[in-house]
Amino acid sequence: MKKFGIAILIFVIALVGGMLWYRGRGVEVKSEIELREQEGKYADYANSDIVVSAVRAKEIMEKEEDVLIIDIRRSIAYSLGHIPGAVNVWRPDYSADDDEYPFEGMRCSKEKMEILLGSLGADENTFILLYDDRGDYDAARFWWQLDMYGHNKVALIDGGLDGWKAAGFEVTTSKPEIIPKEFRFKGEMDLQKLATLEDVKEAMSDPDSIILDVRAFNEFTGETLKSGAYRKGRIPGSIWIEYKEALNEDNTFKTADELREIYESRGVTPDKNIIVYCQSGVRSAHTTFVLTQLLGYENVRNYDGSWIEWSYYVELPIETGEPK
Ligand SMILES: O=S(=O)([O-])[S-]
Numbered sequence: 590m591k592k593f594g595i596a597i598l599i600f601v602i603a604l605v606g607g608m609l610w611y612r613g614r615g616v617e618v619k620s621e622i623e624l625r626e627q628e629g630k631y632a633d634y635a636n637s638d639i640v641v642s643a644v645r646a647k648e649i650m651e652k653e654e655d656v657l658i659i660d661i662r663r664s665i666a667y668s669l670g671h672i673p674g675a676v677n678v679w680r681p682d683y684s685a686d687d688d689e690y691p692f693e694g695m696r697c698s699k700e701k702m703e704i705l706l707g708s709l710g711a712d713e714n715t716f717i718l719l720y721d722d723r724g725d726y727d728a729a730r731f732w733w734q735l736d737m738y739g740h741n742k743v744a745l746i747d748g749g750l751d752g753w754k755a756a757g758f759e760v761t762t763s764k765p766e767i768i769p770k771e772f773r774f775k776g777e778m779d780l781q782k783l784a785t786l787e788d789v790k791e792a793m794s795d796p797d798s799i800i801l802d803v804r805a806f807n808e809f810t811g812e813t814l815k816s817g818a819y820r821k822g823r824i825p826g827s828i829w830i831e832y833k834e835a836l837n838e839d840n841t842f843k844t845a846d847e848l849r850e851i852y853e854s855r856g857v858t859p860d861k862n863i864i865v866y867c868q869s870g871v872r873s874a875h876t877t878f879v880l881t882q883l884l885g886y887e888n889v890r891n892y893d894g895s896w897i898e899w900s901y902y903v904e905l906p907i908e909t910g911e912p913k
Pocket residue numbers: 867868869870871872873
């Protein structure tokens with residue numbers, strides 16, 4: 590009984606300590622000059638409105654009437670502090686239901702997405718601002734689903750929550766009032782943005798195609814396996830460029846010139862058909878976002894099933910170790 594009490598006490602101390610650490614996670618506030626310099630890069634992106642600075646995001650929130658800010662993090666992180674007015678969603682909210690696939694991590698249907706967006710107070714005219722606290726990769730996954738299903742009134746906040754704090758803006762723990770609406774995507778789903786297992790198999794023997802692995806290097810070599818996947822390794826022949834190479838240390842996106850250099854120097858050029866994958870299509874949505882929206886590549890598809898699906902089918906080949 591005494592041991593049980595001690596264990597509970599340790600758990601509570603660790604929990605409170607973790608929460609305090611998380612809340613106090615230092616983000617240096619940028620100077621006016623640094624913030625102005627940051628604004629300079631957006632005009633060079635292929636889609637110059639798709640990433641906005643925190644300063645611009647705040648202006649949009651103040652001027653536009655129909656704006657929905659979505660914080661894409663676990664609810665515990667949201668409850669410790671978020672951008673004022675933001676609502677919270679997390680991966681299960683926009684993933685397939687448990688009985689749809691034999692493995693985890695697939696996107697939800699267009700209909701589930703419509704119900705979610707309506708319940709958050711959006712309709713098809715709503716401008717949606719997205720952010721997270723991991724360099725916007727969860728935000729990019731949400732963008733990818735919106736984009737594929739047909740809603741393009743959307744932007745990511747550069748640097749995510751850190752970008753907001755770096756601009757000197759406050760966070761809140763209060764939740765906004767939500768007035769649900771009806772949301773319907775306009776138009777048809779754009780399948781050109783999605784790669785399936787069959788697309789990946791075909792790409793393996795196509796000299797004009799590239800399969801791009803954006804996971805951490807030890808996942809690519811097969812040294813580590815993230816939970817949810819079934820075997821260690823990578824899709825044979827894939828090229829490795831980790832998604833985070835597109836980010837600065839402060840989690841903001843690099844300039845278009847810097848990004849071009851990173852991808853083109855490793856053969857990931859706009860003339861190729863590119864399929865991007867990671868563990869479950871989240872980090873790969875980030876690279877898909879960078880290549881298509883920031884650099885203007887036209888033939889890039891996110892492999893939704895990613896390593897989880899590939900590793901599930903034991904008959905599919907895998908490669909391990911250093912790149913060949
Ligand atoms: O980001 S992830 O899909 O690889 S977990």
